[in-house]
Structures are given as C-alpha cells and as structure tokens.
Amino acid sequence: MEETMSMTAPPASVDTEARHARYAGFWMRFWAYLVDVIVVASLNGILITPLIRGFDLPATEPAILPLQAILTGIVYYMYFILMTKFLSQTLGKMLFGLKVASLNKTKLTWGTVIFREGIGRFISKTILFVGFLVVAFTKKKQGIHDLFAETTVVHEK
Numbered sequence: 001m002e003e004t005m006s007m008t009a010p011p012a013s014v015d016t017e018a019r020h021a022r023y024a025g026f027w028m029r030f031w032a033y034l035v036d037v038i039v040v041a042s043l044n045g046i047l048i049t050p051l052i053r054g055f056d057l058p059a060t061e062p063a064i065l066p067l068q069a070i071l072t073g074i075v076y077y078m079y080f081i082l083m084t085k086f087l088s089q090t091l092g093k094m095l096f097g098l099k100v101a102s103l104n105k106t107k108l109t110w111g112t113v114i115f116r117e118g119i120g121r122f123i124s125k126t127i128l129f130v131g132f133l134v135v136a137f138t139k140k141k142q143g144i145h146d147l148f149a150e151t152t153v154v155h156e157k
Contacts, residue, residue, distance in 0.1 A: 021101075021154050022154060022155040023140050023141035023152055023153070023154055023155075024096075024098045024141055024152075024153040024154060024155055025135065025136065025141050026132075026133070026135045026136040026141070028096055028098060028155075029098070029132075029135060029141075029143075029153055030132075031092070031096060032090070032092035032093045032095065032096045032098055033092060033132075034092070035091060035092030035095055035096075036079070036080070036090045036091060036092035036093075039079070039090075039091050039092070040072075040075060040076050040079050043075050043079065044071075044072045044075050044076075047075060048068060048071045048072055048075060049068075051071070052067065052068055052071075077117065077118055077121075080117040080118075080121065081113055081114060081117045081118060084100050084108065084113050084116070084117050085108060085110060085113040087099075088100050088101070088108060093153070097155055097156045098153050098154065098155060098156065099153065099154060099156055100116070100151055100152075100153055101151060101152055101153070101154045102150065102151055103140070103150045103151060103152060104150065108151070112149050112150070112151065113149075115148060115149045116145050116146065116148070116149035116151055117145075119145075119148070120143075120144065120145025120146070120148045120149055121145050123144060123145065123148070124143055124144045124145045127144075130144075131143055131144035131145060132144075134147070140152045141153065
C-alpha cells in the first residue's frame with residue numbers, strides 16, 4: 001500500500017515549486033527593462049561612440065543602415081543574450097529580483113536564449129511593442145518572445 005501511494009503522488013518538491021512560482025508582471029518587467037536600456041546606452045556611450053570618433057568613421061553613413069546603428073544594435077543584443085545565458089538575468093532583472101526561467105524547468109540553452117533574446121525580442125519590438133504588452137494578459141506573464149522560447153520571468157526566491 002505504501003508503495004502504491006508513493007507511485008501515484010508527485011514529488012513534494014515539484015508540486016511546491018509549481019505552486020509557488022511567482023511570475024513577474026508587466027510593470028516589474030518594464031522597470032527592469034528600463035534599467036537595462038540605460039545600461040546598454042551607457043555601454044554604447046563608453047564603447048561605440050569613442051570607437052566611431054577615434055577612428056573618424058562615418059557614423060551616419062550609409063543612410064539606410066549607419067555603422068553606429070549596427071554597432072549599437074550588436075551591443076544591445078549581445079548584452080541581453082550573454083547576461084541571460086550566463087546569469088539567467090540582466091542587471092535590470094537583478095535589481096528587481098527577477099530571472100528568466102524555462103517552463104520545463106531545465107537550464108536555458110544557447111538556442112533558447114538566442115531565440116528569446118535575439119529573434120523573439122526583435123519580433124516583439126517590431127510590432128510596436130505589442131509583443132511586450134501581451135505579458136499583462138497571459139496566465140504565466142509571458143511576452144511573445146517568451147511564448148516562442150517557452151520561457152517566463154519569475155521572482156527569485
């Protein structure tokens with residue numbers, strides 16, 4: 001009887017973890033993102049602007065896709081990809097006690113992170129930030145980029 005009972009009941013740690021996951025809502029994620037944008041802008045001011053000026057590169061040419069836009073875009077996406085892959089959070093998320101978590105409770109893979117932070121974030125921004133507003137209306141507080149990557153943002157314990 002005892003053996004049958006243990007086979008049917010889920011492990012207590014899984015049940016407790018699932019019930020106690022606190023998903024980060026729109027506003028918490030918004031403020032964390034705002035901090036991250038300030039960090040990225042600072043990095044661009046420290047790295048890219050002196051590089052462009054120091055080598056006397058044409059920052060605004062070609063007119064369609066200027067060099068400075070390409071370089072600042074690289075810094076933006078690399079910041080989010082590297083911080084999320086290695087720490088599961090950016091500086092903004094750290095400040096607010098948030099982290100990116102996989103819905104299947106596994107470690108974030110390079111593929112997941114690149115898809116979420118690169119492709120998914122680009123898609124969410126491209127459709128007039130509606131992709132981020134979705135966070136306010138989904139059960140697990142997921143943006144479109146989270147839905148694609150099967151991730152969410154949770155409060156750290």
